[in-house]
Each structure stands twice: as C-alpha cells, then as structure tokens.
Amino acid sequence: MPVRFLIAALFAFFAPSVAAANPPADLPTSLDQIVQDFVGKQEFMGTVLVARGDTEVFAKSYGSANLEWRIPNSSTTKFRVGSVTKQFTAACILLLEERGKLKVEDSIETYYPEAPPAWEKVTLLTLLHHTSGIHSYTDDPEFDTFTKLPATPESLIKRILAKPLDFETGTQFHYSNTGYILLGMVVEKASGMKYTDFLKVNVLEPLGMKDSGHDANAIVLPDRASGYRRKGSEIQNAQYVDMTVPYAAGSLYSTAEDLLRWERGLYGKKLLSEASLKKMITPAQKDYAFGVAVVKKPGRTEIRHGGGIPGFNADMAYFPESGYIVIALSNLNGPGPTEIVTKFSELLHPAPH
Numbered sequence: 001m002p003v004r005f006l007i008a009a010l011f012a013f014f015a016p017s018v019a020a021a022n023p024p025a026d027l028p029t030s031l032d033q034i035v036q037d038f039v040g041k042q043e044f045m046g047t048v049l050v051a052r053g054d055t056e057v058f059a060k061s062y063g064s065a066n067l068e069w070r071i072p073n074s075s076t077t078k079f080r081v082g083s084v085t086k087q088f089t090a091a092c093i094l095l096l097e098e099r100g101k102l103k104v105e106d107s108i109e110t111y112y113p114e115a116p117p118a119w120e121k122v123t124l125l126t127l128l129h130h131t132s133g134i135h136s137y138t139d140d141p142e143f144d145t146f147t148k149l150p151a152t153p154e155s156l157i158k159r160i161l162a163k164p165l166d167f168e169t170g171t172q173f174h175y176s177n178t179g180y181i182l183l184g185m186v187v188e189k190a191s192g193m194k195y196t197d198f199l200k201v202n203v204l205e206p207l208g209m210k211d212s213g214h215d216a217n218a219i220v221l222p223d224r225a226s227g228y229r230r231k232g233s234e235i236q237n238a239q240y241v242d243m244t245v246p247y248a249a250g251s252l253y254s255t256a257e258d259l260l261r262w263e264r265g266l267y268g269k270k271l272l273s274e275a276s277l278k279k280m281i282t283p284a285q286k287d288y289a290f291g292v293a294v295v296k297k298p299g300r301t302e303i304r305h306g307g308g309i310p311g312f313n314a315d316m317a318y319f320p321e322s323g324y325i326v327i328a329l330s331n332l333n334g335p336g337p338t339e340i341v342t343k344f345s346e347l348l349h350p351a352p353h
C-alpha cells in the first residue's frame with residue numbers, strides 16, 4: 001500500500017478529533033446487541049472493551065472462562081492472544097534500536113550466523129514486514145503434530161532451514177510466523193536477556209501490564225480461561241498446544257484491561273519515541289507495518305491485528321482520527337472477535353452522508 005496516506009494522518013494521529021465520529025446515542029445497547037448476536041450463534045464467548053481517550057465507553061464479558069465449572073468470564077480473565085504478540089515483539093526490536101543495540105536494516109546473518117546463503121538479503125525489516133520469503137513453520141504439514149511437543153526457537157527454525165525461499169526477499173508479502181520467531185531470537189542476542197524477560201522488564205512493567213505475560217503450560221495462572229472450539233453444534237475442549245511453540249510469534253496472554261493499557265501506552269508515546277512509533281505504523285506491502293496492519297477506510301484509519309491459537313481468538317484496533325480503541329478476546333475459536341471489531345468499527349465511524 002502507498003505510504004502517502006499515512007504521512008498526512010500522522011499529524012492527527014496523536015491528537016484525535018472529538019468530532020471525528022458520531023455514533024448512536026444509545027451506544028452501549030447497540031454494541032451489546034452486536035455481541036449478543038455472536039453469543040447466540042455460539043461464535044463468541046469472552047470479553048469486549050471500547051474506550052476513547054481516558055473513558056471506557058463499553059466493557060462487558062460473556063459466557064464462561066471454564067465451562068466445566070461454569071465460571072463466568074470477567075474483566076480479569078486472562079486469554080491467550082496469539083499473533084497479537086507480534087506487535088509486542090516489534091516494539092522490543094524498536095526499543096533495542098533506540099538503545100543502539102541493533103538497526104532494523106541489519107542482516108539476519110548478524111544475529112543468526114547459521115542462516116543459509118538464500119537468506120543473504122533478509123533483514124530485520126523484511127522479517128517485521130513479512131516480506132523475507134522465509135517459509136512459515138506453521139505451514140508445515142506436520143505442524144499439528146509437533147505443536148504438541150516442547151520446542152526451542154532454534155529447533156523451530158531448523159524445521160524450515162533447508163527449504164527454499166517462498167519468493168525473492170522483498171518482492172512479495174507472505175505472513176510468516178518463522179520471521180517473528182527469528183525476531184524473538186534477535187531480541188535475546190541483542191539484549192543479552194531472554195525474550196520473555198526483556199518483554200516483561202521493558203514493556204509490560206513500564207506500562208503497568210501486571211496481568212500479561214508469556215504463557216507456559218506448567219504455570220498455575222490465576223484467572224486463566226480454558227480454551228474451546230466448536231465441532232458442529234458441540235463445544236469441545238481445544239487441542240493442546242505447547243506454549244514454547246508460538247514463542248515471540250504468539251505466546252502472550254493478557255486481559256482486555258491490560259491491552260487497553262498497551263494501546264494507550266503505545267499510541268500515547270509512553271513506550272517508543274515518536275520516530276520509532278512512526279516507523280512501526282508505516283505500512284509496506286499488503287498494508288502491513290511492524291506487527292500491525294494499517295488500513296485506510298472511508299472516514300477512518302485502522303491500526304489493527306488479530307490472533308488465533310487453539311481455543312482462543314483475539315482482535316483489537318486503534319483509530320487515530322477518532323481516538324477509539326476496540327478490543328475483543330474470546331476463549332472459543334471462531335470468527336467472533338474479528339467480526340465484532342469490524343462491526344464495532346463501522347458503528348463507531350458511520351459513513352458521512
């Protein structure tokens with residue numbers, strides 16, 4: 001996508017216009033009805049949150065965090081958020097760049113000397129943009145088998161190391177989870193810390209995100225939701241996934257309230273410098289920037305990303321012109337969160353007459 005639309009929007013990015021959106025007067029009822037439609041179709045159970053500036057416009061939880069025990073979802077329920085993790089990994093890379101530990105233009109060979117000759121043109125930037133051409137390990141036909149077993153980042157990379165590039169580096173876009181595994185390894189190499197520790201100390205703690213972190217199967221995590229899937233009309237427990245497998249591409253858990261802290265902190269320039277934030281939200285191919293998609297729609301810009309992992313789906317968006325933040329987290333696999341965020345977006349930003 002051309003970047004030119006974003007440059008003009010950046011001036012309004014940090015000072016949302018109060019008049020940018022004129023949603024319905026009875027907004028909470030309208031938002032609740034949207035979610036209830038998906039709950040009724042067994043396509044959503046979880047938590048949704050809408051905020052604007054310092055005000056929470058709408059926050060409500062639906063269904064059960066655990067169906068066996070009939071424990072309801074709540075504002076403190078912790079959900080796995082899948083690929084929403086990627087924007088956190090991207091922020092870690094940018095923080096390290098600000099501190100002079102790396103440059104996004106660096107070759108991956110600098111941090112991963114085992115890189116094959118075919119990766120000669122692969123840079124951190126192409127990994128962030130999904131334009132490296134490196135094959136995604138999640139596309140492996142055996143993925144559903146090895147995802148149940150403990151893994152290291154190195155073992156995941158070795159699975160695709162001998163595969164040719166999907167395309168010449170920089171020429172196309174293809175969503176590659178392998179790229180963000182490599183970026184997690186870069187964070188460790190450049191910082192001298194474990195990825196999970198660097199994330200906690202430099203991102204989560206500064207933003208007050210006490211209910212977020214890297215999930216691990218062995219830990220006892222208070223208020224963690226159980227994950228479910230639909231099979232026909234039946235709801236089943238989701239398949240097991242060892243949380244070492246998603247790593248820096250999808251291992252995070254969080255709450256809606258914590259993700260609101262993230263959105264406010266990130267776009268309020270409490271974490272990154274203005275220059276780094278502009279870099280993070282400048283899209284390359286297919287609207288994709290650093291761990292987020294930046295999409296221009298009539299009357300609004302969406303800075304958005306979703307996530308999916310067995311038992312969970314998530315989606316969240318920030319709208320710079322209006323200042324709205326929309327978050328939907330579900331412990332039932334399906335399209336609910338993505339469709340809810342889309343419908344909320346349309347309701348909050350009615351088309352001009």
